[in-house]
Amino acid sequence: xxxxxxxxxxxxxxxxSLLQRHVQVGVGDAFKVxxxxxxxxxxxxxxxxxxxVANHAVLDAWAVTMAADAGxxxxxxxxxxxxxxxxxxxxGAGVPVGGLAEAAFxxxxxxxxxxxxxxxxRWRPMLARLAHALGHTQTLxxxxxxxxxGAQLAADPAGARTLLxxxxxxxxxxxxxxxxxxxxxxxxxxxxxxxxxxxxPVIDSVQAGAQWALDALRRRDAPLLDSGFGVxxxxxxxxLAALQ
Numbered sequence: 001x002x003x004x005x006x007x008x009x010x011x012x013x014x015x016x017s018l019l020q021r022h023v024q025v026g027v028g029d030a031f032k033v034x035x036x037x038x039x040x041x042x043x044x045x046x047x048x049x050x051x052x053v054a055n056h057a058v059l060d061a062w063a064v065t066m067a068a069d070a071g072x073x074x075x076x077x078x079x080x081x082x083x084x085x086x087x088x089x090x091x092g093a094g095v096p097v098g099g100l101a102e103a104a105f106x107x108x109x110x111x112x113x114x115x116x117x118x119x120x121x122r123w124r125p126m127l128a129r130l131a132h133a134l135g136h137t138q139t140l141x142x143x144x145x146x147x148x149x150g151a152q153l154a155a156d157p158a159g160a161r162t163l164l165x166x167x168x169x170x171x172x173x174x175x176x177x178x179x180x181x182x183x184x185x186x187x188x189x190x191x192x193x194x195x196x197x198x199x200x201p202v203i204d205s206v207q208a209g210a211q212w213a214l215d216a217l218r219r220r221d222a223p224l225l226d227s228g229f230g231v232x233x234x235x236x237x238x239x240l241a242a243l244q
Contacts, residue, residue, distance in 0.1 A: 004031040004213050005073035007061045008185070009054035009080045012043045012151070015185050019079040019206065022188040026210025030217055035079065036061050044151040046120045051084050058085025062093060063239035072227070075216045077103075081118060081150075081183035081205045082126060087133075092243070094227025096216040101127065103212035104181045104205040105136045111201055112178030113141040115171035117164060119150040119184060127183070142175035154186030165194040172200045179203055 006023055008016040020035040027033060038057035042050035058078060066072070075096045078086055083099025090097040108114035116127055124143045131140040146153070146167050153160040164187070168180045181203045182191045191204035233241045 001032045002030065002074040002217055003071070004033045005062075005065060005076045006033060006035040006079045007058050007076060007085075008035060008037045009041065009058050009061075009078060009084045010043055010045050010050075011038050011041055013037055015079070015151075015154075018154070018188050019185055022206045023077065023079075023210045023213070026207050027213055030214055031074070034073070036065060039064065044149055045080060045082060045084065046149055047122050048126065051082060051126060054080065054082075054084035055088060056085075058089055060237055060240055062089055063237065063243050067239040067242060075213050077209050077213055079185050079206075079209070081185060082123065083130060088229075092227060092229035096219075098209065098212040098216065100185065100205040100209045101130055101183065102134055103208040104183060104203050105131060105134055105139070107208040107211065108179040108181050108201075108203045109136065109139045110179075113139055113176070114179040114181055114203070115141050115175040115177035116143045116181045116183050117146070117167045117171050118143070118182075119146050119148050119153050119187075121145045121147070141177040142171065144171035144174070150184035150186040153184070157190070160187070161190055161193050164190060165197040168194065168198040168202055172198060181205060181208075 006019050016035045016037045024033040041053045041057040045051050045054050078099040081100045083101045086099045124145055171180050179201045183205045188206035191202040195202045229243055
């Protein structure tokens, strides 16, 4: 059976469990999903500094997986709405690599211009920069952040649903968006719970990531770059150093 590696770039095993459950449901029996957790970094990525460390942690997680000699997965999904390490891992993994944000942007863009709702004010410029890098400058209508972080929202699901439904309605109206992305690994499954209260389609970033993996499986005959990073690493983990 094809294997999908999901990398959680933060150190929260609770988020890893959530990702494992929802992504496996999303891909059904098309993939065997294996989720790994970053060995270092922040339990919740919420700033430029924690995002910078998460880039390294994603590469390290890939290296550790390769060192385990379990075989190369058929695809990799970065389980963070922000996709740290996306471009770097895509450069050298030799298999399709996607992220929750990239997948959600593409899914939402099918409906037209889209808005993003997520937790944590500091994510606003970070997500705007990522959307620009991924070619969604014109399709991103706006970003609406709520005060609680994604981790705090995940800890209070009932309260989160009320808050997020209101935020999605506000974002759709304020930005005149044709779809709203509910972004965050910790918010997996909540889009379906609030969809009936929002006047436009609500995109679950984790489900979008699962759909990306299914699409990648159908396109796996497409040529990929040879695996390997071509970097003479120094003072990194032995697993990462082995990926020269």
